[in-house]
Amino acid sequence: MTMTDLQQPPSITTLEDVQRDVGALRDDISRLSREVSHYLTTTSRKALSDANQRLNDAVRDRPFVAVAIAAGLGLLFGAIFWRR
Numbered sequence: 001m002t003m004t005d006l007q008q009p010p011s012i013t014t015l016e017d018v019q020r021d022v023g024a025l026r027d028d029i030s031r032l033s034r035e036v037s038h039y040l041t042t043t044s045r046k047a048l049s050d051a052n053q054r055l056n057d058a059v060r061d062r063p064f065v066a067v068a069i070a071a072g073l074g075l076l077f078g079a080i081f082w083r084r
Contacts, residue, residue, distance in 0.1 A: 059066040
């Protein structure tokens with residue numbers, strides 16, 4: 001610190017300055033939240049579309065395996081939820 005720094009009066013932050021800073025921070029957080037939400041929505045839609053396409057391709061490539069898996073799952077769930 002220099003002598004001129006010591007001679008200057010301390011900076012006084014007013015309530016209006018704090019309110020303005022809090023408002024700017026709130027706007028920044030709101031904008032960031034919207035951007036993250038948009039990114040996650042776009043990414044999840046693409047991932048879901050890719051998974052659906054892979055599943056369709058797998059069923060078309062091996063239809064008998066797909067039917068066997070579906071039947072096996074049906075038997076498994078039937079055995080689990082069987083009530084006498």
